[in-house]
Structure formats: C-alpha cells, structure tokens
Amino acid sequence: MTAPFQDRMKIALLAIALVGLLTGLALSLTGFAQAASIAWSAGVIPVLAALLIEIVRSLRAGEVGLDIVAALSMTAALVFGETLAAAVVALMYSGGTFLESFAEGRARREMSALLARVPRTATRHRDGALDEVPLEEIEPGDRLLIRQGEIAPVDGTVESARAVLDLSALTGESLPARLERDGEVMSGATNAGEAFDLRATRRAADSTYAGIVRLVEAAQKSKAPMARLADRYSLAFLAVTVVLATAAWWFTGDPIRAVAVLVVATPCPLILAVPVALVAGLSRAAHYGVLIKGAKPLEALARINTLILDKTGTLTDGRPKIVSVERHGELSENDVLYFSAALDQASKHPIAQAIVAEARARGMALPVPDDLVETAGEGLAGTVDGRRVIVGGIGFVARQAERPGWDHHFREPGSVVVAVSVDGALAGHLLLADALRSGTGALLAGLRENGIERILLATGDRRAVAEAVTEGLGLDAVRSDLSPDQKVLLVLSERKNGPVMMVGDGVNDAPALAAADVGVAMGARGAAASAEAAEVVLLVDHLDRLLPGLEVARGARRIAVESVVAGIGLSIAGMCAAAFGYLTPVQGALLQEVIDVAVILNALRALRIHPRTHPSTGQNADNKGKPLR
Template sequence: MEKPQTDRLKTAILLLAVTGLVVGLAAWFAGRADIASIVWAAGVVPALAALVVEILRSIGRGEVGLDIVAALSMSAALVFGETLAAAVVAVMYSGGTFLEAFAEGRARRSMQDLLSRVPRTATRHRDGGLEEVPLDEIAPGDRLLIRQGDVVPVDGTVASGTAFLDTSALTGESLPVRLSPGADAMSGSTNAAEAFDLIATREARDSTYAGIVRLVEAAQASKAPMSRLADRWSLGFLAVTVALAFAAWWFTGDPIRAVAVLVVATPCPLILAVPVALVAGLSRAAHFGVLIKGAGPLETMARIRTLILDKTGTLTDGRPQIMSVDSAGDLAEDDILRLAAALDQASKHPVAQAIVEAAKARGFTLPVPSDVAEIPGEGVVGHVEGRRVIVGGDGFVAARVGRMAGDHPATVAGSVLVAVAVDGHMAGHLVMSDPLREGAGAMLEGLRREGIARILLATGDRADVAERVTEGLGLDGLRAGLTPDQKVLLVLTERKHGPVMMVGDGVNDAPALAAADVGVAMGARGAAASAEAADVVLLVDRIDRLGPGIEIARASRRIAVESVVAGIGLSAMGMIAAAFGYLTPVQGALLQEVIDVAVILNALRALRIAPHEPALPNPRAVTSGPADISQGATP
C-alpha cells in the first residue's frame, strides 16, 4: 500500500475511534450505559481489525511485533466488558500511530525539501535565442541561462559574470557562495543574485543533485537497527507482559487487573521513540550537508571509535597547485608552462588537468598536441608546435634526456615535481603541492572530543610525502603506499578497536568504504563509485562537515535511548501499579497515552540539535572530478 493511502487509512481509523469514544460518552452521561457500551465496542472494531491484519502481515514476514500487546489489551477489555477501556486503548493506539506518522513527516521535512526542489526544465541558449527544455535533453557543453531564483539544474562551470549561489538547502551554509567565471557550480544550488550563464559539464542524471536525490530516497526507506532490536525484544516483552497480567489475575481472581496490566503496556515506547528520533537525526544532519543513507548508518555512526582518512582529496584539498615554475635552460617560465599544458591536454590525470587550468588562468592559448603517448603513472610524450615535449615525474623525464634525477630539491612540505623536457633537453620543473585543508587540525581535535579514540591516515602516496603533509596533526598511525585491497585489510584489522569509519573520495577508496562499519564519501567532488559504496555522503567539499555529522548522530541516538528508557520505565511502574489494583483499565490507558505523547515529543528534540560549527572560511567554489596524486608524477 502506498504511503498516502496508508496515512489516509490511519486518519480514518483514528476518526472512527474518537467518534466512538465521544458518542459513547454522550450516551453514558445520558443514562444509556447499554448503548454507550455498544458504541464503544463499535469504535474499537476498525482499529482492532487493522491491527490484526498488520500483525498477520508481520508474522508472515517472520517478525513478532509489540503490536500484539495492543491487540491483546483491546480484545481482553472487550471480552470482560471493559468497553470504555477498550475504546480508550483504540484511540490511544490509533492516535499513537497517527502521531508517529506526523512526527516522522515533520522530521523528514528537510529531506523532502531537497526532493521538492528538483527542477524539471532549464533555459538553454540556441541559435541566438532561448528555449525551455526538459532536463534529460541537456548535454555537456550546452550553455544555460540561470535566472535569479533558479535552481542550478546540472553541474557546470560559470561562463559569464560572477555568480552568487545559495547552497543552504544542501549544506546549511547561510551565506551565498561567490563563484568567479570558470568556477564549478553544483547542481541544486539556487541563484541568489543576477542571472548568469552556465556551461553544462554533466548530464542531469549524472549531476551531483540527481545523485543526492537518489541517496535521499534510499535513506527514507531505511529501518533503524534499534527498531529491529525492538522487534527482537518483542517476544520477551510480550512474555513478561502476559506473565504479569496472568499472575495478577491468578493471585487476585480479578480478570480486570489483567486487563489493566495489558492496557498500560500498550504500545511500547520502543515502537514510537526510536524511529522518530533517528529520522529526525537524518533530517538534521542533511541540513548541515551530511547525507546519511539511513537510520542504520546513523545509529552505527554514533558508536564509531576509529577513523581512517584517505589523504588526497580528503585530508588534503585534492586540487594540485603550481607553487613555482623553475627553468633549467633557455626557455622562459611561461613557455615551459604553456608547452607542458598543451601536451597535458591529452591526459585526464588530476595533476595534468591542474597544469592545463593554471595555463588557461594565465591567458595562454594552448595548441593541440600530436603523436601523444601516455605512460600510466609515469608521464606523457608528444609533439607541440613541432617540438618534442616530455612531461612527467622527475625520474621519468630525466631518464629520457640523459640526466640524473633528483637535482632539483622540492622544499615545500608535501610538494611534488613535474619535470618538462623540450627537444631532448631538460627545460625545467613545475613545483606542485596538494595543500592540507585549512582547519584540518582543529577538525581532528574536535573529533577526538567526540570520542574518536584512533585516527589513522591511509594513502597510496609515498610515505615521505604523506609524512610531510600530515606533520603536527597528531595522527595515531600512517599507512602509505597502500593498494585498494590493502586499505580494506587495514579497515578489517582496525575493527578490533571498535566500529570503524573510513573517509575517502576516489574510486580506489570504494572497497574500503564498503568494508568499513560506516563509509563516508566526499560526494561533491568524489568519484561516483565511492559515493555509491559509502553509507554517508558529504554534500560539499568540506571535511569539517564530518564533526557535526558525528555529533548529530550521537545526540540522536542518545535522545532515542533516553526516550526508550523513560517510556519503558514509566510503563513498567504503571503495569506493577495495575497488577496491585491501583490503576483501573481506563486510568492505565490514559496514563500510557500521556507516556507515548511524552516520548514522541522528546524524540523530536533531535530536530533542534545544534552541533559545534568549525570556524572555517566559505569555500570559493565547489568543484567536481577525481583527485589523486599518484607517486608524485603525472601519468
């Protein structure tokens, strides 16, 4: 049954139960107790019938739910003539399920906001005019007009003017992000200023926002581990309830006490509080740019003890930058950069693309290379304007021009050298660096305050590069030169210290993300494979979002446990009081209704969790694409 139909059925059952209770009370006050009893029983029947159907379905799935207690209490009350108590239980139970649905709906509001903002069409430039086209007709390279107030429909680059994008729906960032021409714009952002042109870089179905929508839909369909735990405890709770009710009847000879015990036990707060609190946590985390794929990962995230971080694109910025251009011959620095960038147009490696972007940023016109040969992990060889050019690692280039490698010191922490040779002679070096993310140290300190006992770095880079980059961060361990399967082995080994979280962004991180108890992907820029394998996706290119995400997860779980402990504790005291005759069935039903409302309201506190925000500057732009420096060389 579809959710809207289910909600309408719950509403109808609640209205029937309330109508039966109110009309029956009116008849009772009018002195017609016989009619009141019939009306109360009639109001109970729809709720009891729906409950029995749901119980049978649960048993068919191999589940024993706590709803059995509610069915027993209503049935026992009807059998022993306590029709008013049965009517109150019917209103209580149907009202509880209705309130739960309402509370979950409110808790999901932030996620639904993401879904409701999906644009259906876009405005495209065509033949000197504008046309409105469906999203699935947009292709990479299309020039789109993004008007003020429009949601960016696909990932792209700003082509004209300066864009001010409101990313609050995706990240919780209150201030618009300023993007200069050439900067990457993430789909799902809202244009907060004047219109600008966007060059599409991806199709709509492959864009960031489309992936976010798919992840949100998957998250909404999840069921929390604590809810499953409640199901496993159902049989034990049912046995205790029935045993206490039978004992009260056996020792006193009064079946009404048994009815009162069953009524007070209906329904258990485990049914209501846990899903509401955890779904509220999912909604709150999404507000801060942390998309958790379900209540299960959120509950596990709250228990994490070990954190494993990838380096490139995760702990570091992942966008290699040219620190300097050093000439080793007669060529000028600009000529070295222009020739290297022209050849690197034929490579998709991040370092090569960074060189190309740096050259374009300086206004260079890049000729098309010819006779290009790429040696993966080493470098690129080809011709540019009739000159033979070699670009790659220092050792790779030096071996091809008859020189010794290592005659250029790379003094910047974590820097790598890209050598350039022209016509058989070493022309110079590009000194590049992948800088550590600003505020990374403060972020790690915050995670330790949240209870993370071990923080390790796992990277495929050389050990010396990784050590220089992470110097002073106080990591508990550094594993360099790892292959994807070795990262998986590290995750499995670290489980002896407790649940493990792995954070990465590349295709090579996907196996480790899947193996970890909680895998976290840098969704704004990371590879699609890592986002698919991960349990949590950071919607923006900011690793500092991880701290608020963990804090929200732990607070949500704590609120859920508090609600359960308080609710069950109060229910247990009420059951004992009913067994000793201090509560009538009607009084017990009213007491349990108060308890249920209280635990749901308490669970909704998760919507107001205010995590500690790191004081970091706004990112200048959100970019997309792979990020990996392999062995300090272009491919």
C-alpha cells in the same frame, strides 16, 4: 500498500475511534448506558481488526511486535465489559500511530524538500535562440541559461564572467558562493544573483543532484536497527506484561486489574520513540551536508571509535597547487609564473590548469601564446610576447632547449616539478603538491574530542609521500603502498578495536568503504563507485562535515535511548500501580497516552540538535558564518 493509502487509513481509524469515544460519552451522560457501551465497542472493533491484520502480516514475515500487547488489552477490555477503557486504548493506539506518522513526516521535511526541488526542464542555447527542453535531452557540452532564482539542473561550469549561488539546500552553508568563469557548479544549487550561462559537464541522470535524490529515497526506506532490536525483545516484554497481568488476576481474583495492567503496557514507547528520533537525525544531518543512507548507518556512526582516511582527495584536496616558485636567472618569480601560465593556457592537463589558476589568482593578465606545440604528458613549447618559452618536466625542457647538462634535484616527497625556460635559458621552476586540506589538524582533534580513539591513514602512495603529507597530524598509524584489497584487510583488522569508519573518494576506495561499519564518500567530486558503496556521503568536498555528522548521529541515538528508557520506566511503574489496584483501566489508558506523547515529543528533539563549537577549531559546525575551510 502505498504510503498515502496507509496515511489515509490511519486518519480514518483515528476518526472512527474518536467518534466512537465521544458518541459513547454523550450517550452515557444522558443515561443511555447500554447504547454508550455499543458506541464504544463500535469505535474499537475497526481499530482492533486493522491491528490484528497487521499482527498477522508481521508474524508471516517472522516478526513479533509489541502491537500484540495493544491487541490483548483491547480484547480483554471488551471481553470483561470495560468498553470505555477499550475505547480509550483504541483512540490511544490509533492516535499514537498517526502521531508517529506525522512526526516522521516532519522529521523528513528537509530531506523531502530535496525531492520537491528537482527541476524538470532547462533553458538551452541553440542556434542563437533559447529552447525549453526536458532534462533528459541535455548533453555534456550544452550551454544552458540559469535565470535568477532557478536551480542548476545538471553539473557544469560557469560560462559567464561570474555566478552567485545559494548552496544551502545542498550543504547548509548560509552564505552564497561566488564563482568566476570556469567555476564548478553542482546541480541543485540555486542562482542567487544575475542570470548566467552554464556549460553542462554531465547528463542530468549522472549529476550530483540526481545522485542525492536517489540516496534520499534509499534513506527514507530504511528501518532502524534499534527498531529491530525492539522487535527482538518484544517477546520478553510481552511475557513480562502477561505474567504481571496474570499474577494480578490470580492473587486478587479481579480480572479488571489484569485489564488495567495490559492497558498501561500499550503500546510500548520502543515502537514510537526509536524510529522518530533516528529519522529526525537523518534530516538534521542532511541539513549540514551529510547524507546518511538510513537509520542503520546513522546508529553505526554514533558508535564509531576508529577512523581510516584515504589520502588523495580526502585528506588532501586531490588537486595540485603551487607550493613555491623558484628563479634561476634574471627573471623574477612573477615572470617565471607569468610565462609558464601564459603557455599553459593551451593545455587541459591538471598541472597546467593549476598553474593558470594561480596566475589569475594573483591578478595576472595572460596573453594568448603563439606557435604552440604540445607533447602529451611532457610539456609545451611556444611563443609568449615574442619570446620562446618551454614548460614541462626537467628532462623535457632540457631536451627542447638543447641543454643536456641541466641536472637539478628540486623534487620533494609528494611534489611535482615544472621547469620553465625562456629563450633557451632555464628561467626557474615551479613546485606543485597535492596540499593538505586547510584545518585538517583541528578537524582531527575535534574528531578525537567526539570519541574517535584511533585515526589512521591508508593510501596507495609511497611511504615517503604519505609521511611528508601527514607530518605533525598525530595519526596513530600510516599505511602506505596499499592496493584496494589491502585497504579492505586493514579495515577488517582494525575491527578488533571497535566499529570502523572509512573515508575515501576514489574507485579504489569502494571495496574498503563497503567493508567498513560505516563508509563515508566525498560526494561532490568523488567517484560514483565510492558513493554507491558508502553509507554516508558528504555532499561537498569538505572533510570537516564529519564533525557535525558525527555529533548529530550520537545526539539522535542518545535521544532515542533516553526516550525508550524513560518511556519503559514509566510504563512499568504504571503497570505495577495497576496491578496493586491504584489505577483503573481507563486511568491506565490515559496515563499511557501521556507517556507515549511525551516520548514522541522527546524524540523530536533530534530535529534541534546543534553541533557545538569545538575549542580546537574555533568554529561552529553549523557554518552560519564562513565555511570551516
């Protein structure tokens, strides 16, 4: 059955139970006791029939649920003439299932909003005109017009001078992001400024937003392991209920006490509280840019005590940045950067793009180079402002400038050296490195405050590089020179210390992500394979999103457990009171209704989880102000 049909059935059963109860009460007050009993029974039978059908389906699937208690209580009440109690139980049960459905719908609100925002068409530039085309027709390289208030339909880069984007639906960041020309735009971002042109880099089906939607749909179909745990222990609870009801009848000779016990035990708060709290946790985590693929990984995330981090693209930005500019002649450091960046405008190599980005960040106006010659993978030669410039590796620059005697050892672990010669003389060199993400030390301290006992680095890089990058971070271990299968072995070996979380972004990380108890992928720029293998996806390349994700998961699980313990405790107390004759079946039914409503409302507290401010970071994970990095 489809979800809308099931929802309509729940509403119909609730209406039947309510009409039957109210009609019977009206008839009873006017002196028609027999007719009142018939009306109450008429309101119970459809609910009981639907419940029995659901129980049969569960049994065929090998599941024994706590709904059996509800069926027993309604049947016993009808058999022993307690039709009013049966009507209250029927209303309670149908109302509880409807309230559960309503609560889960509210909990999924933010996640479902992602689905509702999927754009269907886009405005494309073509032959000097604008055409409205379906998303399926957009190809990489197409230039699209994104009007104010519209949603970016595909991933791309800014073609206009600038763009102002609202990323709140994707990341939870309240402040708009300002992007300059060539800035990367995630699909799903809303244009909060003037209209701008977007150059598509991916098809719609391959874009960030489409992947997020697929993950949301998968998350909404999951079933919580605590719910399965409830099913597993339902036989024990059922046995306790039947034994207590039978004992009350046996020792007192009054079957009504047994009916009262069964009524108070229906339905167990485990049925309601766990899924509501965990689905609410999924919604809350999505608000902070942490997409968890279901309730099972959310609960697993709440129990993690070992964290394994990949290096490139995870612990580091994955993009080279200029660490220093050194001069070796008469030119200044800015001149060295100026000439190298001007020439590198002609190259698409990541190193060249990093040099150009640094020059533009310093406000340099770069001229167009002439007489360009690029040697793939080695460097470029050309003319800038009438001067002969060569940029590339030390060996390449030495050969091109015919200065074989150059022999400089500028390299540091994990760095790249770019030499620059101007008019045949070595002008200087630029040192680039894959820099550690800003605030990483504070982030790791915050994770330890949240119960992570061990933090390790797992990388395929050389040990000298790994140690240079992680110096001062206080990691428990650094594992270097690892192949993908060795990363898997590391994950498996660490399980002896407890549940393991692995964070990575590359294709080579996918096996380890799948092997971990919880795999976390960097979703914005990470490989599709890692996002598919992982249970958790960070929607932006902000590693600090682990903090709110971890806090939300632990908060949701804590709330679920609190709801269950409180609900079961109150139910058992009520069952004992009914066994000793202090509660009639009707009073027991009303008491259990109050208990069920209370545990559901308590479970919905997971929608209001606010990650606390970490003393180690000085920032709140809610990101109401500046992002953490």
